[in-house]
Amino acid sequence: MIFPLEELVKFKGSIYEITVAASHRAYQLAMEKDQIVEDNDGKVVSLAARQLFTDEVQYRLENNAS
Numbered sequence: 001m002i003f004p005l006e007e008l009v010k011f012k013g014s015i016y017e018i019t020v021a022a023s024h025r026a027y028q029l030a031m032e033k034d035q036i037v038e039d040n041d042g043k044v045v046s047l048a049a050r051q052l053f054t055d056e057v058q059y060r061l062e063n064n065a066s
Helices: 005-010 015-032 034-040 044-051
Strands: none
Touching: 005 044, 015 034, 015 044, 034 044
């Protein structure tokens, strides 16, 4: 799977937030080494982006201010 650029163009939220969320999710996928990663030829970034854009995986912002 290639990176879902058409979804990125349509995305109305913060590009920074979705980039950070995709980075974190890609790391999780790389560590899990699950079958879904193998089915996607090991391309964890495009898989993470697709999961986020399709709301298969959701993210939230945490306030870490003390």
